[in-house]
Amino acid sequence: MSRVVLITGGSRGIGLATAKRFAALGDKVAVTYNSTPPSGDFLAIKCDVTIESDVERTFAEVEAALGPVEVLVSNAGITKDGLLLRMKDDDFTSVIDTNLTGAFRVCKRATQSMLRARKGRIILVSSVVGLLGQAGQANYAASKAGLVGFARSLAREFGSRNITVNVVAPGPVDTDMTRTLGDDKLQAIADLVPLARIATADEIAGAIAFLASHDAAYITGAVLPVDGGLGMGH
Numbered sequence: 001m002s003r004v005v006l007i008t009g010g011s012r013g014i015g016l017a018t019a020k021r022f023a024a025l026g027d028k029v030a031v032t033y034n035s036t037p038p039s040g041d042f043l044a045i046k047c048d049v050t051i052e053s054d055v056e057r058t059f060a061e062v063e064a065a066l067g068p069v070e071v072l073v074s075n076a077g078i079t080k081d082g083l084l085l086r087m088k089d090d091d092f093t094s095v096i097d098t099n100l101t102g103a104f105r106v107c108k109r110a111t112q113s114m115l116r117a118r119k120g121r122i123i124l125v126s127s128v129v130g131l132l133g134q135a136g137q138a139n140y141a142a143s144k145a146g147l148v149g150f151a152r153s154l155a156r157e158f159g160s161r162n163i164t165v166n167v168v169a170p171g172p173v174d175t176d177m178t179r180t181l182g183d184d185k186l187q188a189i190a191d192l193v194p195l196a197r198i199a200t201a202d203e204i205a206g207a208i209a210f211l212a213s214h215d216a217a218y219i220t221g222a223v224l225p226v227d228g229g230l231g232m233g234h
């Protein structure tokens with residue numbers, strides 16, 4: 001395979017594991033980073049997904065270096081946790097702006113060339129929290145639930161053009177995002193998971209790669225849980 005793959009938030013965690021996965025498959029991979037560039041066999045571009053001009057420049061750079069994006073993984077995300085009564089306006093809007101509106105910005109730009117090519121794969125990284133809710137994460141859960149309606153709308157808009165749009169909904173994953181919680185809290189979360197452990201980033205990357213593969217050609221508008229059973233039934 002030698003598709004052009006763009007992964008937002010590819011500097012670490014799930015995004016970096018996904019970049020390595022696609023690079024190993026022989027794809028031409030570009031990743032975006034916000035603060036620290038990753039090292040690896042891919043093109044790294046600085047891009048803040050909350051800034052439209054950054055998104056535009058990123059796609060232009062990828063197109064010039066590798067060609068039009070054929071597989072987009074919208075993965076960049078942040079948390080700003082807090083109970084609702086203490087949550088500041090900016091804690092809410094900045095999380096929505098990065099996690100949901102950021103996905104809107106990159107999907108909108110990616111579909112331009114996918115429509116011309118009459119093919120494309122879009123995978124959005126949501127969370128089990130978007131389906132279950134989580135005390136202290138109303139902003140994050142809203143952004144991740146929003147991705148589901150967003151993806152399914154795009155799946156309907158672009159299905160006839162051979163563009164699939166799917167969501168991966170991970171449970172807890174061993175990355176910087178969860179490490180800040182500390183060992184005791186992470187163990188308490190793992191105890192809630194039927195598979196009794198948190199995931200590796202590579203396990204999420206595998207599901208993302210599957211949704212971009214030939215075997216997933218007839219899957220669109222799906223929400224694929226990769227959560228050890230934590231959210232089953234939702």
Ligand code: NDP
Pocket residue numbers: 008009010011012013014015032033034035036037047048049050075076077078098125126127128169170171172173174175176177178
């Ligand atoms: P990390 O915190 O390890 O990495 C987050 C990535 O997003 C980094 O590459 C970071 O860039 C990038 N990023 C953050 N803000 C922006 C921005 N404004 N513009 C562009 N890039 C940005 O997170 P994970 O790997 O754990 O999470 C990846 C995705 O998976 C997120 O959407 C997250 O919500 C989701 N997820 C994670 C789970 C988990 O348990 N870890 C569970 C369920 C979903 P930089 O390094 O440059 O700051």
